[in-house]
Amino acid sequence: MQKHYLVLYCFLVMGSLTAQQFKAIGYLPHYRFDLIDDIDFHKLTHVNIAFANPDMAGNLSVSGKNITPIVEHLHNANVEVFLSLAGGALTSEWAAAWAHLTKPQNRSAFIHKMMRYANDHQLQGIDVDLEWSHVDENYSGFVLELRDSVDQHDLMLTAALPGTYRYPDITNAALAAYDWINMMVYDLTGPWAPNNPGPHSPFSFAVNSTVHWVNQGVSTDQLTLGMPFYGYDFTNQGNVYARTYRTIVGLDPDNAYRDQYGQIYYNGIPTIRQKTEYALAQLSGVMIWELGQDYYGEFSLLDQMDDVIQSSISHLDDPGDLTMQVFPNPFQDRLTLRLYQPVEAKLVISNLQGQVLFTQQITETETQIILPHHWLAGIYTLQLITSDKLIYQRLVKQ
Numbered sequence: 058m059q060k061h062y063l064v065l066y067c068f069l070v071m072g073s074l075t076a077q078q079f080k081a082i083g084y085l086p087h088y089r090f091d092l093i094d095d096i097d098f099h100k101l102t103h104v105n106i107a108f109a110n111p112d113m114a115g116n117l118s119v120s121g122k123n124i125t126p127i128v129e130h131l132h133n134a135n136v137e138v139f140l141s142l143a144g145g146a147l148t149s150e151w152a153a154a155w156a157h158l159t160k161p162q163n164r165s166a167f168i169h170k171m172m173r174y175a176n177d178h179q180l181q182g183i184d185v186d187l188e189w190s191h192v193d194e195n196y197s198g199f200v201l202e203l204r205d206s207v208d209q210h211d212l213m214l215t216a217a218l219p220g221t222y223r224y225p226d227i228t229n230a231a232l233a234a235y236d237w238i239n240m241m242v243y244d245l246t247g248p249w250a251p252n253n254p255g256p257h258s259p260f261s262f263a264v265n266s267t268v269h270w271v272n273q274g275v276s277t278d279q280l281t282l283g284m285p286f287y288g289y290d291f292t293n294q295g296n297v298y299a300r301t302y303r304t305i306v307g308l309d310p311d312n313a314y315r316d317q318y319g320q321i322y323y324n325g326i327p328t329i330r331q332k333t334e335y336a337l338a339q340l341s342g343v344m345i346w347e348l349g350q351d352y353y354g355e356f357s358l359l360d361q362m363d364d365v366i367q368s369s370i371s372h373l374d375d376p377g378d379l380t381m382q383v384f385p386n387p388f389q390d391r392l393t394l395r396l397y398q399p400v401e402a403k404l405v406i407s408n409l410q411g412q413v414l415f416t417q418q419i420t421e422t423e424t425q426i427i428l429p430h431h432w433l434a435g436i437y438t439l440q441l442i443t444s445d446k447l448i449y450q451r452l453v454k455q
Contacts (some may be wrong), residue, residue, distance in 0.1 A: 079366060080281055080342025082239060083359070084141065087122045089349030096348050098134035100363035105184045107347070108144035109174075110151040115158050115167035117174045128178055139182035139215065140175060143191065152191060159195040168199075168206045175212060182213030184239070192224040197231035204234040217241055217283070217344075220266035223273055238275060239344040242266045243285040248298060254291035256322045258284065263332055267339055268409050277436060277451070281342035284332055286350035286358055288323025301350035302358060313356035329358045333365040338438055338449035339409070383439060387453040392426040394419065394441075405440040406452070 082103040085093075098104065106124055109117045117140075131138045143155060158167040175183065183203065187196060200214075207214045213236045218224075220242040223232075232238075243258040263282055270280055286302045305312050305323055312318045315325045324332070336343045343362060345351075351359050382395040394404065399422050406415040406428070415428060419441065434454050441448040 078341070079337060079369075080237070081345075081362065081366060082281060082342060083345040083348040085127070085348050087120045087124075089347065090122060090127055092349050093127060093130050095353045096351070097359065098131055098136050100359055101134075101136050102342070103137045103139060103182075104131050104348075105139045105141040107141040108186065109140050109142050110144075110147065111154045111158055111167065111170075112150075113154050113157060115154075115163075115170045117171060124178055128180065132179070137181040137213075138179075139184045139213070140178075140180050141184040141186050141217070143185070143187045145186070145188045147191060155187065155191055156193070156195075159193075159199040161195070161198060164199050164202050168203055171203070172206050172210050172212075176210060180212070182215060182236075183207060184215045184217060185235075186217040188217075188219075189224075192226050194226055196224070196226050197228040200227075200231040200234050215239060218270075220262055220283070221269040223269075229274065232273065232275065235279070237279045237281055237341055238270065239281050239283055240266045240270065241283045241346070243283060243346065247289050251291070251294040251297045254294070254297075254320055254322070256316060257289055258324055259316075260328060260331055260335070263335055264409065264411055271409065271436060277339055278341050280340045281344045282332060282336040282340050283344040283346060284329060284358075284362075285324055286345055286347060288321050291320040291322070303350060303352040306352045306356050310356065313352070324358075326356070326358065326361050329361050330365050333362045334449075337366065337369055339436070339451065381441065381448060381450075383450055383452070387455045388428075389455050390428050390430050390432075392428065392452075394424045394426060396422045398422070400443055403442045405442065407438045407440070409436055409438075 080103055081101045082105060083101050084105045084107045086107045106119060106127065109119050111117050128138050143151070147155065157163060171183065185200065185203070204214055214234065215237050216235045217239045218241065220240050242262050245257045245259070245262060246253045246255055247257055266282075267277065267280065271277060287299050288302070288305055289297060290300050291297050300321060300323070302323060305318060305321060308318065313326050316323060316328050333343055345359070345362075348359070351357050380397045384393055384395075396419075399420070402419045404417045404419050404426070405413055407413050414432070414437070417424070417426060432454050437452040437454060439450045439452050
């Protein structure tokens, strides 16, 4: 039987992230509004209402739905509410409106209406989800003007971007304008590639996406890990389509603990937990597309994510014999590990790809660690492992 560790995440040094700041973000499409009583929003920190699109005059609408009662419901659950713009399936009318309104001469009036909409509905942020051909030469200028306005209205600004692809028209300044980026770490394959059946969101994609955006100059503190609550059914390659996680578990309850059922590929409970642990160690949060696809009951993926997150928070409140400090951080080639009680443990340092680069047995309350000179500058993960506990800490190599 595989051994399960009790996971404890301690981020104790400058520039690090505490578990209490960890974001759990869920997208709520307008066509799932009737499910709001089934979703435990208390297990989220943010909800992105999806999607708002404009008419040619810049008037926003979430497919004609009244979002006021939804926002009130979410606020009652102590959730911050963002309005997600555009989405990956624009009608021709919406596409034409976005192309028109993001032009320099039209941006200010459009953004003014956007701010009025956000204030009228008591929103806390804007999420930009323009995708692919709709990320054009006007995108970055629009984002920078939007940044100025959200600052004036005390709002946040985020984006949903592909896992391992940066649109050429996103400038460095526009990328830096976002408070954080929700990495869409899914859809490696799908109905558009019927002859390429297989996992569309494997764990390796999470690692590769992190590396990609770090290489683009984005801090891991500004990245969240997007996870799918759906899969793709390749049983009939002439008709490949998406299935919700709820539907997949309905076929066989054991599917909750798999990532594949026949030719259906998805993320089950073990992978969702593994990804959540990875995000806690390396990133600033997790993101769900989308909340209406979950199984509401004992096999809920949201419940599993929250269990991992709450375990980390509770053990930060009562860390027991694994309270530690690691310094200096950033480091060059030496570290000091200080424990508050003696513990027999194994220290492991890995790179972002998960490759183990250094190990050492720990038996003292203070240990000097000498590391190889040739390591590249960047982000690494330190793990301290005992028989029943595991601490993650992020390290920065200068």
